[in-house]
Amino acid sequence: MADVSHRGDLADHPDVSEMRDRYARVLGGRDVALVDGPLFLVGLACAVSPWIVHFASSQPALATHNLIMGIAIVVLALGFTVMPQRMYGLSWAMCVMGAWMIIAPWVVGTNPDKGVIWTNAVLGGLTFLLGLACTAAAVRGGRTRPTAAVRAGRTRHT
Template sequence: MADVSHSRGDLGSHPHATGDLGSHPDVPEMQARYAQMLGGGRVMPVEAPVFLVGLYCAASPWILHFTGNQSALATHNLIMGIAIGLMALAITIAPGRMMGLGGAMSVIGVWMIIAPWIVGSNPDRGIIWNNAVIGGLTILLGLLCAGVGMRAGRRTK
């Protein structure tokens, strides 16, 4: 019976193996495909600010205490904050493929600015400013994500 176990724990005992995959002819192609699957390198760290804006948006009804008199707007901000946080998670997991979410994020930012008058009822200045700041930051981060995505797309072509 032949001894099929590797004595050194690598492929060095095999007659045709060198134990080093660096000389394999397919290594550059495998590295390029791996980099493409991961979406390339990160150009700008936008995930954390997007996540923080989403977290604040979701928590803002309780921070500013408008859950009682603006319950529909409080629910709205909670849902939109969760959506922004999920976008941040998607950008973190697959940055190269998800930078296209920048356009959607900018639309959410515009919606956050006008939502107090559409979803809420007679919002006060604090609620209006809160949603305007959240919306402005979301638009800014969305445009930043879109710009990074377009720049990364041009680099890969």
């Protein structure tokens, strides 16, 4: 039986450079891990807001719009969590979606009341700010465009 209790220095391990590269890749994509959860919650709030604020029957077009936008935000938030290296290039889209949500009551809806306007303004503002945080982290980390090796699923081994 092999002695597995020996804990030596890993500096002599033949795969130490590959292990360091992999460790850096795994930790490198989590710059905005604290943004993924709130973004997910904002998406859920947007999706159910027509029924919470009670404008699903008076503004059916806006209710459908908020449901679709909420689902899209949830999908992007899940993508940021599951595949951060590939999804951070889309983080700017959250800013656009947030700005659109702010003006949507007047473009998509008809004669919106204060509750509808405030709901979309707050959710749109939060989406914009969280998208801005994702974009800033992606630009700071240089992950707006993955390299060809990352897109192909390959990494450089030294």
